[in-house]
Amino acid sequence: MGALSPAEVREWGPELVGMGVTALAGAPNVLAHFADEVRQVRLRLPVRAALWSGEPMTQARQDAIRAAFPDVGLWGNYGSIETFVIATNGPACRLGALHLLPGQSLEPDDDGALLTRYGDGWPTPARRLRLGDRIAATGCPCGEPDTFEVLGRADDCFKLSGGMVRVSIVLGNAASLHGVDDVQLVLYRDPVVPAAVVGLRIHYTGPNADAARVREQIVLGYEDLQVVDRHSPQSIVVEHVTELARHPNTDKVLPVIWESAEDLAGMAS
Ligand SMILES: [Zn+2]
Numbered sequence: 001m002g003a004l005s006p007a008e009v010r011e012w013g014p015e016l017v018g019m020g021v022t023a024l025a026g027a028p029n030v031l032a033h034f035a036d037e038v039r040q041v042r043l044r045l046p047v048r049a050a051l052w053s054g055e056p057m058t059q060a061r062q063d064a065i066r067a068a069f070p071d072v073g074l075w076g077n078y079g080s081i082e083t084f085v086i087a088t089n090g091p092a093c094r095l096g097a098l099h100l101l102p103g104q105s106l107e108p109d110d111d112g113a114l115l116t117r118y119g120d121g122w123p124t125p126a127r128r129l130r131l132g133d134r135i136a137a138t139g140c141p142c143g144e145p146d147t148f149e150v151l152g153r154a155d156d157c158f159k160l161s162g163g164m165v166r167v168s169i170v171l172g173n174a175a176s177l178h179g180v181d182d183v184q185l186v187l188y189r190d191p192v193v194p195a196a197v198v199g200l201r202i203h204y205t206g207p208n209a210d211a212a213r214v215r216e217q218i219v220l221g222y223e224d225l226q227v228v229d230r231h232s233p234q235s236i237v238v239e240h241v242t243e244l245a246r247h248p249n250t251d252k253v254l255p256v257i258w259e260s261a262e263d264l265a266g267m268a269s
Pocket residue numbers: 089090092093094097099140141142143144
C-alpha cells in the first residue's frame with residue numbers, strides 16, 4: 001500500500017473490512033500512519049501479517065502497528081532494487097536483526113558490505129557486489145543463523161565546522177531518546193567544500209516536544225557534535241515537528257534532506 005490520507009482511511013474503511021483484509025504490505029512509516037488512523041476511526045481489521053521493506057522498522061513504528069493490530073506478525077525484507085531480497089526479519093526476531101537468506105555470503109566493509117551469491121538460478125547473480133550499507137554480525141533470540149544488522153550507509157559522513165559527523169549515529173542517538181519517534185536530518189550543503197555542510201537541522205516527531213532538552217541530549221551523546229557545539233552552536237538546530245518530509249513517489253521518510261546554503265537564512269536561532 002501507498003500512503004492513505006485520514007479521509008481515505010475513513011472512506012475505504014468499510015470496504016477494507018468487507019474485503020476481509022488480513023495482510024498489509026508497505027513501507028514501515030506508511031503502515032504506522034495507517035495503523036494510527038485505523039485506531040482513530042475504530043476500524044476492526046483482523047490483520048495477521050504486515051510485510052515491510054524500503055526503510056528501517058523503528059520501535060515507534062512497530063508500536064503503532066501493534067497497537068492497531070495486536071495479532072500481527074511483522075515480516076521484514078532487506079535488499080535493494082539491484083539485488084532484490086537478501087535477508088529477512090520475522091515475527092520472532094529482535095528489531096533490527098536480519099537473517100541472510102541461504103546461498104549467499106556477506107563481507108563487512110567500511111565502504112559497504114560485499115555480497116556474493118553461490119550456485120545458479122539467481123535473478124541477480126553477485127560476486128563481491130558492494131552494497132551501500134555497513135553491516136555487523138549480531139544475534140537474534142529467534143535462533144535463526146547468519147544474523148546481521150545494518151549500521152548505516154557507507155557514505156553517511158559529513159563535515160561540520162571541521163569535524164566529521166555520521167548521519168546514522170545522529171539518527172540512532174536521537175531516535176533512542178524518550179518520547180522521540182522518528183527523526184530526519186536536514187543538511188545545508190557547503191557551497192565550496194564537497195561533503196561539508198554549514199548547518200545541521202534535526203527534525204523529530206513524538207510526544208516529547210521539549211526540543212531544547214532533546215538537542216542537549218543529542219549533543220551530549222555524540223562527542224563529535226560536542227566539538228561542533230563548542231565552536232558554532234548556531235549550526236545545530238533541533239525542532240519538534242508533526243510530520244517528517246516523505247519522498248513524493250515512494251512515501252518513504254527520507255533520513256536526510258540536502259538543502260543549499262541559501263536556504264539556511266532564518267535558521268540561526
Ligand atoms: Zn531472528
